[in-house]
Amino acid sequence: MKPSERFTKKTWRKPPKKAVKGHKMPNKTGMGKCAICKQQITSRKIKLLKNSYNAPKSTSKTNKPYGGYLCTKCLRLQAIQETRKLEQA
Numbered sequence: 001m002k003p004s005e006r007f008t009k010k011t012w013r014k015p016p017k018k019a020v021k022g023h024k025m026p027n028k029t030g031m032g033k034c035a036i037c038k039q040q041i042t043s044r045k046i047k048l049l050k051n052s053y054n055a056p057k058s059t060s061k062t063n064k065p066y067g068g069y070l071c072t073k074c075l076r077l078q079a080i081q082e083t084r085k086l087e088q089a
């Protein structure tokens with residue numbers, strides 16, 4: 001067990017035709033952050049595990065490459081840099 005997981009809450013779920021298993025509940029709630037600039041992404045909603053069972057994935061994040069992981073500014077910069085690398089090679 002990781003030290004960070006020591007005080008995380010646990011819920012008990014029973015998958016179909018399997019035994020009851022403990023799931024760790026993430027402490028994260030609210031909006032997501034960009035992986036590069038750490039700005040808040042308004043389209044991404046991090047939900048608790050117990051709430052995320054019913055919600056479809058398309059409602060919690062945008063359906064585009066790196067959607068919900070990078071903000072639009074960083075995604076555009078990364079795409080330009082990667083295409084320039086391809087031209088040089």
Ligand SMILES: [Zn+2]
Nearest residue numbers: 034037071074
């Ligand atoms: Zn960003």
